[in-house]
Amino acid sequence: MTRPAATPTQGPAPDGPPREHAAAAGPRDLLSAAVDRLRGGDLGIVPVLAGLIVIWTVMQILNPIFLSSANLTNLALESVPVGVIALGVVCVLLVGQIDLSVGSISGLGAAVLAVLFVDRGLPSWAAVLAALVLAALIGWFYAQVHHRLGVPSFVVTLAGLLGFLGLQLWILGTKGSINLPFESGLVTFAQLAFVPPWLAYALVALSALALYATGRSRARERRRASLPAASRRLLAARSLALLAGLGVAVWYLNRDRGVGWMFVLFLALVLALHYALTRTRFGKAMYAVGGNAEAARRAGIDVRAVLTAAFVLCTTLAAAGGVLAASRLAAANQSSGGGDVNLNAIAAAVIGGTSLFGGRGSAFAALLGVLVIQSISSGLTLLNLDSAYRFMVTGAVLLLAVALDSVARRSRVAHGRA
Incomplete structure (x- = not known):
């Protein structure tokens, strides 16, 4: 009896996987997959991109200077300090935690930089390194209090917000403000490079x-x-x-x-974090912990180590943002890291698409979110409107982003049950 000829679907070919599985996906296939993800509640960066287009269109109509090359150059540079801080916020949100002290830590980093560099005469690189190391130790401290005492991160970092603000004021002392030399490499990098x-x-x-x-x-x-x-x-x-x-x-x-070179640095940090989150075991562990910490623990992931790394990354990037802000301003003072820096950094991460419920988000959320916030600020400033309108508009955008995330989350749950 003659054996029937084998077809490609009967088993793997000698030199690779089945042809129908290994086939290249064309534009139509990828478009169909994208539509399926949107129907399932996975909105990705679509809402924030649409919002950014709307904001830019409205601002340009109201003031033709908004999309000028000069204003966009300034907008990019002004976005960097808060954007770097927002990168750290993305890390803690991904693992289902929160850090309310990023503003205070950025101000503390600026104060440490100014005192060591200007008053103590240390090289600028040593002063920056000291600020980053101190911030990393703060993140490690947060994690230990959370792990060993069971104190929620909301409470730990809220205490840090107040405590490190006081430490910043104490470090600056009676002077209250320290100017960085305009000829220093830090100021040149942030303003003129x-x-x-x-x-x-x-x-x-x-x-x-x-x-x-x-x-x-x-x-x-x-x-x-x-x-x-x-x-x-x-x-x-x-x-x-x-x-x-x-x-x-x-x-x-x-x-x-x-x-600006400072904006290039920000983009490099975004790409580095994106690679770490998407192409390394550590990044996959962060998503797993944020999605379900208990399931991640049972799968063999060291949840405590992942949470500790997330806190350390967050506080270190917060201090880096503070150093860049001080370099941009050429000064560190009592208001460094204050005002709306704290809330804008958290809002940028959330507006950019990072979920408050953990387990969803990307490094590009910080980039897109801070561009939205800075675009609102820049546009309203060009219209000569005071900060009251900026706060109200930013708050409305934040509420809309969280609402979309909540609706998308429920849609994903319903789609999974269907």
């Missing part, structure tokens, strides 16, 4: 190549696991779109002063 145009375009090209390379690597991994993967043509199109978009942005900013 811009990427040369040729280097900016080179970085854009490298970004597009890196996106293609990482996409190819990811697609190769998915094919090995017999999962659909993006085709080379689609990966190339995505990289070319990034190349064109960033190239136009750089060209437009170069019509004024260009791209």
Whole structure:
């Protein structure tokens, strides 16, 4: 009796997975998958991107200066200190915790920098390192109090908000304000350092190549696991779109002063955290702990270590944001880290798409969220409106973001049960 010929669906081919599983996913397949995710409540960055477009459109209509290259250059630089702090907030929110003291810690970092650098005569790098180490120790302290005494992070960090504000005032002493030398590298970096145009375009090209390379690597991994993967043509199109978009942005900013090195540093931090969260075991553990700490513990994840790392990252980035803010202002004073810095950093993380319920979010949430907040602030300032309107508009946007997250969360639960 003659054996029937084997078909591709009867088993794996000698040199790879089944053809139908290893096939490249085209644009139509990926669009269909994206629609399914949206129906299931996974909104991703769609709401914040739509909100940013609306804000920019309205502000440009009300004041044609808003989208000028000069204003966008200033907007990018002003976004960095709070954006760096928001990156740390993303870390603690991902594991289902909160840090209410990021503003005070940023002010403390600025005060430590100013005293050690100006009053004590230490090199700027040593003063910055001391501020970051102190902040990391504070994060470790928060984690130990939370683990060993069972004090909720809300209460621990609320106490830190008050305590470290007092420590900041004590460090500054009777002077209350310390000016940083304008000729120092810190002030130059934050105010006057811009990427040369040729280097900016080179970085854009490298970004597009890196996106293609990482996409190819990811697609190769998915094919090995017999999962659909993006085709080379689609990966190339995505990289070319990034190349064109960033190239136009750089060209437009170069019509004024260009791209600030401080903003490049912020983007580098965002990409580094994004890689850590999406491509490392530590990042997957953070999402697991935020999604369900008990399930993560039973799966063998050291929940305490993950929470400790999240707190340390948060406080360290808060101090880094404070150092950048002081460098931008060329001074550290009693109001450093005060005002709306604390709430804006938390709001930026939430508006950008990080869930208050834990387990959902990305490093890009800090970037997008702070751009939304800074766009509102810049636009209302150009309209000569006082801060009262800025607070009300930012509060409304924050409420809308949390409401969308809550609705999406319920939709995901219902979709999972269906």
